[in-house]
Amino acid sequence: MNFEYSEKSIAFQEKLRQFIARNILPVQEEVASFHRDPDNIWKRWPGIDAMKEKAKDEGLWNLFLPKTYGKLSPGLTNLEYAPLAEIMGRILWSSEVFNCSPPDTGNMEVLAKYGTPEQKDTWLYPLMQGDMRSSFLMTEPNVASSDATKIETSIVADGDDYVISGRKWWSSGAMDPNCKIAIVMGKTRFDAPRHLQHSMILVPMDAPGLEVIRPLSVFGYYDSQEGHE
Ligand SMILES: Cc1cc2nc3c(=O)[nH]c(=O)nc-3n(C[C@H](O)[C@H](O)[C@H](O)COP(=O)(O)OP(=O)(O)OC[C@H]3O[C@@H](n4cnc5c(N)ncnc54)[C@H](O)[C@@H]3O)c2cc1C
Incomplete structure (x- = not known):
């Protein structure tokens, strides 16, 4: 079986890494301290919805849904999605940003x-x-x-x-x-x-x-x- 990443998956990986570097890493400490505050338990970090809109606008959205789902899917196979899940998985809360949690x-x-x-x-x-x-x-x-x-x-x-x-x-x-x-x-x-x-x-x-x-x-x-x- 060929486990090489497709060009499409590599392009998504690069886009995802850049999005995370630009938008998620800079607020990581802010989000962590928000959730550390006992008053904020089970509350949503206020910046999450704006960040989700940004990810959606950039086409980094619902990446998990395999291409067998036709027009509902962004068109990736599970093998193409796997490295994207790995990249998102490095930051506990980041998969929600891409509607992949x-x-x-x-x-x-x-x-x-x-x-x-x-x-x-x-x-x-x-x-x-x-x-x-x-x-x-x-x-x-x-x-x-x-x-x-x-x-x-x-x-x-x-x-x-x-x-x-x-x-x-x-x-x-x-x-x-x-x-x-x-x-x-x-x-x-x-x-x-x-x-x-x-x-x-x-x-x-x-x-x-x-x-x-x-x-x-x-x-x-x-x-x-x-x-x-
Ligand atoms: C972070 C987290 C999130 C979760 N999210 C969800 C969720 O969203 N929805 C949901 O429904 N559940 C969720 N779970 C629960 C999870 O699916 C269960 O904990 C898991 O299926 C194990 O079941 P259990 O806790 O009843 O453990 P048990 O089934 O009691 O297992 C305990 C131990 O006994 C062993 N064991 C069990 N039966 C046997 C047997 N017959 N013979 C030998 N050994 C056995 C198991 O291997 C294990 O080591 C979550 C759990 C965690 C930790």
Whole structure:
């Protein structure tokens, strides 16, 4: 297999490096000190939206979506995108600037592949514009969630609604004030073979009954906040 970078990927790499050098590196300390301030936890750094617009204007946008998605995609293969992800990954928060940050990336792919036209209008296109964020809710506190067959959340059809019963944690992005939608993994067929029981359901963050209980800290981040673990 040929792992050489294509000319297109090399050109994007160069453009990305230059954008980061011009726009991101100079404010790195400002962003870090903003997020170190306990008053700013779960707030968005105020400069982020202007920087996103700039990246969008320069064509450094939604780079993650593979070219198999046709006109939704900037036209890169996964192999062409991989070094771009590596460059963005050097600065913890920079992938959001290019609308390439998880869990939005995976969620957008799911919506692009399986969403109805209405779901795409409501969730996919605003996510692709960077106007909202999203979350992916699989992991549960009571089970070893690296094995998804153990997931306990139930999703039960009830007339025109679905009733979802369960508890999730480690839901990256759920505390972002811009997070409007969660893709939730649960089980709809408890009596099916164990690998055929699961479904994903779209849950707006303001759905009745959805309760965000508390933030979690990770890798030492947010430890300074009283009440965080
Ligand atoms: C920074 C961060 C972000 C995350 N973001 C998200 C997110 O957005 N959405 C989401 O749903 N989850 C998220 N997660 C959770 C993550 O997906 C889970 O932590 C991961 O899948 C492991 O599941 P677990 O924590 O239940 O650990 P466990 O499954 O309990 O695993 C603990 C240990 O036990 C081992 N183990 C488990 N089962 C077995 C077995 N049967 N035999 C032998 N060994 C076993 C594992 O290898 C591991 O070493 C995030 C986690 C982190 C740290």
